[in-house]
Amino acid sequence: MNRLAQTHSARTGRGKSWLNGELMPIEEAKVSVLDHGLLYGDGIFEGLRFYGGRPFKLSRHLQRLRQSAQALCLDFGYSDDELAQGVQDCVAGSGLSDGYIRILVTRGEGNLGINPSHCGRATVVILAAEMELVCEDKKRLGLRLITASTKRVTGSGLDCRVKSLNYLHSILAKTEANHAGADDALLLNVQGLVAECSAANIFIVKQGQLFTPPVTDGALEGITRETVIELAESMSLGFLEQSMSPWDIYTADECFISGSAARLLPVASLDGRKLRQINGPVLTALQKAFIQKVSRG
Numbered sequence: 268m269n270r271l272a273q274t275h276s277a278r279t280g281r282g283k284s285w286l287n288g289e290l291m292p293i294e295e296a297k298v299s300v301l302d303h304g305l306l307y308g309d310g311i312f313e314g315l316r317f318y319g320g321r322p323f324k325l326s327r328h329l330q331r332l333r334q335s336a337q338a339l340c341l342d343f344g345y346s347d348d349e350l351a352q353g354v355q356d357c358v359a360g361s362g363l364s365d366g367y368i369r370i371l372v373t374r375g376e377g378n379l380g381i382n383p384s385h386c387g388r389a390t391v392v393i394l395a396a397e398m399e400l401v402c403e404d405k406k407r408l409g410l411r412l413i414t415a416s417t418k419r420v421t422g423s424g425l426d427c428r429v430k431s432l433n434y435l436h437s438i439l440a441k442t443e444a445n446h447a448g449a450d451d452a453l454l455l456n457v458q459g460l461v462a463e464c465s466a467a468n469i470f471i472v473k474q475g476q477l478f479t480p481p482v483t484d485g486a487l488e489g490i491t492r493e494t495v496i497e498l499a500e501s502m503s504l505g506f507l508e509q510s511m512s513p514w515d516i517y518t519a520d521e522c523f524i525s526g527s528a529a530r531l532l533p534v535a536s537l538d539g540r541k542l543r544q545i546n547g548p549v550l551t552a553l554q555k556a557f558i559q560k561v562s563r564g
């Protein structure tokens with residue numbers, strides 16, 4: 268095994284991949300340097316977790332993948348059943364009980380020009396591997412956020428609901444957080460309203476009521492976000508989708524982020540303003556219900 272492959276497999280740990288219908292070890296899955304996913308970020312993806320060998324909300328993730336594909340006029344030749352089988356094969360082949368699944372579809376191999384109509388068939392990749400985003404301490408102490416100067420651009424033609432392979436806004440925001448010594452960045456939209464974090468949605472709690480911004484303020488339609496809303500409803504917790512500014516977060520009782528990789532994580536501070544409660548009663552109750560739900564499948 269060469270050095271690069273060693274580093275790569277050390278990073279991913281155990282895992283399995285599926286490339287255009289073929290199951291193989293992750294280190295052996297390769298795509299062309301002429302793939303427009305690499306050349307232009309022309310593609311889409313999904314990230315989800317599996318618990319006890321069962322992918323959580325796979326059909327909803329496949330639906331969102333198809334919605335992203337539809338928005339980008341990206342046809343790919345696999346049915347949901349074939350993708351679900353690929354996911355199951357990767358999960359079984361990974362040897363893991365709990366882990367993370369990445370499904371990605373690129374425009375495929377083309378020439379050096381941008382025109383997608385010169386590309387052949389789409390490249391479809393599924394990966395199942397280990398994924399731990401934060402250390403245990405962060406789950407207890409909460410995340411320190413900064414407000415990024417990078418904005419979520421709404422109304423630009425590329426809807427933030429498309430989960431595209433181009434994550435440069437998120438990466439710039441995360442880089443700002445890294446430089447500031449923070450854990451993650453909050454992105455506002457060009458109107459100054461809260462959109463989301465670099466790879467997660469955001470919630471606040473005020474006087475026992477839960478709030479999150481509408482996705483039209485520049486957020487992904489997060490599936491964990493949807494799960495939190497379902498849980499809040501089943502727990503008869505007041506919930507409102509409402510535009511918010513950083514002020515609403517500074518003055519909240521609790522704040523947390525949601526994502527398939529992150530799950531539910533408390534926010535300790537935003538721009539140095541400490542939140543009143545980290546792992547407060549609402550987040551604690553939601554986390555308990557979330558764990559029960561994912562373990563039921």
Ligand code: PMP
Pocket residue numbers: 314437463464465466467468486487488489490491492525526527528
């Ligand atoms: N926003 C962005 C930008 C993300 O990348 C993610 C992670 N997929 C989320 C929100 C959360 O979405 P989900 O709960 O579907 O993982």
